[in-house]
Each structure stands twice: as structure tokens, then as C-alpha cells.
Amino acid sequence: MAISVETFFLNPQFQGTLQSQIQQMIAEGILSGRFRRGERLPSTRKLASHLGISRITVTLAYTELLANDYLDSRGRSGYYVSENAPVPPNFSPPQRGEDKVDWSRAIGRRFTGGDTPEKPQNWASFRYPFIYGQTDPTLFDHANWRLCALQALGQKDFTALTTDYYDQDDPRLVEFIARNTLPRRGIIARPEEILITLGAQNALWLAAQVLLTQRRMAAIEDPCYHALRDILTQSRCHLAPLPVDRDGLQPESIPPQTDVIFTTPSHQCPTTATMPMMRRHALLERARELDALIVEDDYEFEMSFLDAPSPALKSLDTDGRVIYVGSFSKSVFPGLRLGYLVGSESFIREARALRASVLRHPPGHIQRTAAYFLSLGHYDALIRRIREALRKRRAVMQDAIDQHGLKIAGQGAHGGSSFWMQAPKGIDTERLAAQLHHKGVLIEPGRQFFNGSGRPREFYRLAYSSIPVERIPEGVALIAGALK
Known part of the structure; x- marks a missing residue:
């Protein structure tokens, strides 16, 4: 029996090469039991045409699977799922019943509920990411x-x-x-x-x-x-x-x-x-x-x-x-x-x-x-490159902050990668961050850095480590506009 080419499709969110994605698709199909021993795979030409990719990419993926004994080749007949391929487990998983454990009593110590915030994983998709501690791909070696x-x-x-x-x-x-x-x-x-x-x-x-x-x-x-x-x-x-x-x-x-x-x-x-x-x-x-x-x-x-x-x-x-x-x-x-x-x-x-x-x-x-x-x-060269970029970005951000009359509450004497900012009294920077989020601006509210109840809500952090220098003035202008 032949495996239909229609069962293969590329995932645009896949992290890796096209070759590794094809290998993973086939390996997962074998391990899950969808592809069985002796079944013939689509030809390299047919699969390449279906996926819209180079034939050599499919050939290299098949060759790697052949080396790992997931596939075997039969002369001019094509590629088949190997007789030595891993066998999927031959059992049906039991139906999961209702959880009868009282976890409120079973958990001896709790580690949830702390102050560490959740940072957006898609920060790089924002146009103005004034976010701290992320890598700038234009600087990394x-x-x-x-x-x-x-x-x-x-x-x-x-x-x-x-x-x-x-x-x-x-x-x-x-x-x-x-x-x-x-x-x-x-x-x-x-x-x-x-x-x-x-x-x-x-x-x-x-x-x-x-x-x-x-x-x-x-x-x-x-x-x-x-x-x-x-x-x-x-x-x-x-x-x-x-x-x-x-x-x-x-x-x-x-x-x-x-x-x-x-x-x-x-x-x-x-x-x-x-x-x-x-x-x-x-x-x-x-x-x-x-x-x-x-x-x-x-x-x-x-x-x-x-x-x-x-x-x-x-x-x-x-x-x-x-x-x-x-x-x-x-x-x-x-x-x-x-x-x-x-x-x-x-x-x-x-x-x-x-x-x-x-x-x-x-x-x-x-x-x-x-x-x-x-x-x-390489590390010293990377640090020199980062320092030079941060020097330029800090100067541009300082000018933009001064131009719009924003208040700096703290800045490193020797450098660093961020400004500690203070909004006017009565401003809740968590609400400010939510408003700016819809405009493509990411800032870091400061409340979680403080201890106890009654924490100040008017502080926020603006980092310049991950934002292109040319976008800084417009991003600061949007922050100033939201504050007004």
C-alpha cells in the first residue's frame, strides 16, 4: 500500500530546516502507527512537487531516514517503511477518569503566585520593543x-x-x-x-x-x-x-x-x-x-x-x-x-x-x-559591538525622552541597557502598558519590583537593547502621547 502524498504538509511555524521537518514528519508517522512497515512512500519528485520545495531536499531527508533504518530502498521501486522501523505500542490508552486527588491538600509547598511577570514570547514582532534582557539578532555573532x-x-x-x-x-x-x-x-x-x-x-x-x-x-x-x-x-x-x-x-x-x-x-x-x-x-x-x-x-x-x-x-x-x-x-x-x-x-x-x-x-x-x-x-568582539550599539541607542533615547518631557528616575552612571522611568502621579503603568501593547509598544511596568502592599504603580522600565535605533524616537513619542 502506498502512503498518499496528501498526508504531508509543511508547518510554517516549524523551527528548523525543511530537510529536518520532512524527516520529523515521516518519523512521527512511523512512531505513531500511521505509516506501517512495508508501505511505500511518495517518490522524491512527487513529494517535492507537492510541497513546493527542491527535490534534493526530499532526497537528503529520505537518505538520512534510510541510514537510521526508518526506510529502506528497493531498487527502482522507491522508498518503503523499513521492516526494522520502530514498532508503535500495541495497546489502547485507558480512558482517563476524573481526577480524585485533592491537590489543595496534597501540595505541601507552593511556588506559584510570585512576582516574576510573564513576558511576551512574541516580543520581536512588536515594532517598538522597549523590553529588557532579550537578544538583538542584528548584533549577535x-x-x-x-x-x-x-x-x-x-x-x-x-x-x-x-x-x-x-x-x-x-x-x-x-x-x-x-x-x-x-x-x-x-x-x-x-x-x-x-x-x-x-x-x-x-x-x-x-x-x-x-x-x-x-x-x-x-x-x-x-x-x-x-x-x-x-x-x-x-x-x-x-x-x-x-x-x-x-x-x-x-x-x-x-x-x-x-x-x-x-x-x-x-x-x-x-x-x-x-x-x-x-x-x-x-x-x-x-x-x-x-x-x-x-x-x-x-x-x-x-x-x-x-x-x-x-x-x-x-x-x-x-x-x-x-x-x-x-x-x-x-x-x-x-x-x-x-x-x-x-x-x-x-x-x-x-x-x-x-x-x-x-x-x-x-x-x-x-x-x-x-x-x-x-x-x-568572539565574546570580546561581541561585547565591543554591543557597547557601541547601546551607546548610540542610549543617546537617541535620552534626546527623545528630553524632547517629550518624560521623567527619568534612574540611569546607569557607566552605561547599562535601560532607563528607569517615573510616570506622573496617578498613572498606573500596568494599564499604560496594556494600552501601548495595542500600538505595538512594549514597556515593563515597575510594580513587581517593589516589596509588600501598596507598591508604587507609576514606575516603568524602558530598555534599548533590542529596539533598532531608528524606531526609538517614534516609540518614545507614542509613550508620551499615551501618558498625556
Whole structure:
């Protein structure tokens, strides 16, 4: 029996090549039982004509399936479903009954209901995406990243790709961080003091789990990174939200019972305030007085294009009480999910054991690809390109904001990728965002960054990392018009 060509159609939303889509269609048909052993497939010419694609594309797809024993070829007769193809399960799934579990009682702890907002996955389809933390495809070095990924898949790196590191990491990546990345922040660390994580958020979670209990107190900035507050709330520790000013966290406001201080001194999240050197020393002295630890989230230090970044808090620490969090996800691309923790060996040992019990280690292929991308100089070239683009976009956005009389509540002293904005009193920026959404404008309301009830609703964040420079003036004009 021949399989009708009409059963094949292309999905315009498919992420991948035409060849891989054809392979997937046929493989799924065999695995689901729709295509049975011995059935003949449409000829390559007929299927190519039906789908409106090149015949060589279909031929290559059939050849790959032939190599994997999904198909076999019979002389001039064509391609057939192989007798050795996987057999679909020969059973009928039972009818699902009514769920009789009372999940309101069965769930011991709840992790939903936090402050982390849902960001639109289709942000790139908006004409004015003033959205934070996404990758600009015009700036990303896709060609060299692909080459590094292919190199990491090579025979020479077979062990790095396939090995179970258990609680360890790719030594090449760790070595690069120790010898190149950290010294740029004034930090000297041994490999035993470095742990690779699945991004900065995973690093913050590991730090919170290791350092905090229900009896301990964590001091956090207010406003702050909303995911951090969710993490600390889930840890059930005592929280002390501390208001920030134009220089960031105020050391004198830290309560005497504080055990761990979480701070973003280079670019305060979300106000972008940069903590000056005098206050950094004061913060270290306050932590010393309290015998408290400091978790420093040093995100966006690479985006200092107006001036050289201030030294990391960790570089000024002589007591070993600062735990440093770094990330490549913000600077390379957010889907990379690759960061690192730096701290005293005793702390890293516990964080490593906790990570191993949850996820072992980040995938070896990702680590080795990143190691190549960093060590071959592609990362530094990417950062230079991003800095230059952000410099131009920031200048254009500053002019547009000034022209329309919008109020800036905070901007990074050394650069960054966003402005922290304040709307006139009485404006709810969540409603403003909903109105602008229909005009193709994306902004980020600021309410979720604040702690407790009665959170301010007039703040919002405008990022310029993912919007073309020529669209910035018109987008800001639309925001100003909506505010009026």
C-alpha cells in the first residue's frame, strides 16, 4: 500500500530546516502507527512537487531516514517503511477518569503566585520593543557561535560532550573564568572557588538555599530583582526590604539581625544606580560589624560604555564574606542559561553538592561551546559591538525622552541597557502598558519590583537593547502621547 502524498504538509511555524521537518514528519508517522512497515512512500519528485520545495531536499531527508533504518530502498521501486522501523505500542490508552486527588491538600509547598511577570514570547514582532534582557539578532555573532558549537561536537571534544562530570564542570570554561573574566573585575579565585550555574538566577537560588534558614534574615534592595524576592520568599527566611537611593543600597539601614545581604552594586536592579566606592567600603564595613555575608549580583558590568566599570565588591573584600554572581546569559543570549558563583571554598563545596543533587551540572556541550566562544576572542568582539550599539541607542533615547518631557528616575552612571522611568502621579503603568501593547509598544511596568502592599504603580522600565535605533524616537513619542 502506498502512503498518499496528501498526508504531508509543511508547518510554517516549524523551527528548523525543511530537510529536518520532512524527516520529523515521516518519523512521527512511523512512531505513531500511521505509516506501517512495508508501505511505500511518495517518490522524491512527487513529494517535492507537492510541497513546493527542491527535490534534493526530499532526497537528503529520505537518505538520512534510510541510514537510521526508518526506510529502506528497493531498487527502482522507491522508498518503503523499513521492516526494522520502530514498532508503535500495541495497546489502547485507558480512558482517563476524573481526577480524585485533592491537590489543595496534597501540595505541601507552593511556588506559584510570585512576582516574576510573564513576558511576551512574541516580543520581536512588536515594532517598538522597549523590553529588557532579550537578544538583538542584528548584533549577535551567530556564525562564530555556530562554528564553536560544531567544534565542541568534534571527535576531539567527545569526552567533554558526553562525560558525566557529576559535581564538576568543564575545566576549560572554569580556567577561562579564573584567568580572564574574574581578573577584569579585580577578582582572584582558584578553580575550587568557582561553580558553573544555569544562569544568575540559579546561582542566587543556590546561594539562598545554602546560606539561609527559616531563622535567618536576608536584607534585599527595594525595589529589587523580582525573581530574587520570589527565591527568598520560598526559602522562608525573614526578609528585610531596604529602600535604595541614587547610589543604591544604604549600608546604615541594614538591620542588626541581618545574616545575608543581597545587592546589585554595579547596576542596581531595576533603578540602574551605581554604588560609589565610598559606599562600597561602607557596605563591607557594615557587613563586618554584623558578621554578615554579602551576595553580589554583578550583572551588566560588561555594558559599561560611558566609563570604566567600578571594581567589583568582591575585589575589595579581604574577609572572604562576599559571594560573587556572574552570568554570560545577559551578554551572549538569555537562552544560554550559563552563569557562575565565586566564593570561599567551603561555601562552593556545599553549593556544588546541592547542585549535584538537583541537576548534576550544566550540559557539557554548552559549557565547551561557551569556552571556545570566550577563548577565541568572539565574546570580546561581541561585547565591543554591543557597547557601541547601546551607546548610540542610549543617546537617541535620552534626546527623545528630553524632547517629550518624560521623567527619568534612574540611569546607569557607566552605561547599562535601560532607563528607569517615573510616570506622573496617578498613572498606573500596568494599564499604560496594556494600552501601548495595542500600538505595538512594549514597556515593563515597575510594580513587581517593589516589596509588600501598596507598591508604587507609576514606575516603568524602558530598555534599548533590542529596539533598532531608528524606531526609538517614534516609540518614545507614542509613550508620551499615551501618558498625556
